[in-house]
Amino acid sequence: MEDELLAGVPCSSRAVESVIRVSTAGGLYGFCAGPRNARKLGIMKIYLFLFIYLRFLKNLHLADELKLPGLSGVSQASYVAKSIGKIGFQCGIVSGIFTLTNCGLQRYRGKSDWVNALVGGAVAGAAVALRTRNCSHVVTTAGLVSIFSVLANSTRTDLKQQH
DSSP, X not given: OHHHHHTTSOHHHHHHHHHHHHHHHHHHHHHHHHHHHHHHHHHHHHXXXXXXXXXXXXXXXXXXXXXXXXXOTHHHHHHXXXXXXXXXXXXXXXXXXXXXXXXXHHHHHSOOSHXXXXXXXXXXXXXXXXXXXXXXXXXXXXXXXXXXXXXXXXXXXXXXXHO
């Protein structure tokens, strides 16, 4: 029944819908994780300051003049906004690549099975990991994303079996 409903929908429409949904979810994750990461970033700045101070400066008056808490105020809000955009965009790109590949293979092969999810996950995972320019990282990420894609595809509810 699901295949019949999606038969007339173009792959580009399915990809746009997928990008919008998953980008929204990624943005919500960025909204939740951004403040925590901003506090962590502030703590890392403290460690960096202490390392520089102990290693090079050794001036007690400098420690009194600098404020060392985590990000707060406008800088924290800016960091959270950037996190929302960055994580939402990355999630949307992965979703779009996966959906286009999966749908294209489904149309080309005429089958809706685990092979489409495997290849779509591998292509999406490789596309994400390409910016590292590390071949082993690309292969590992492609393999992990393809495995999770097949697992997610195999656990979805099949409407034909319920009737």
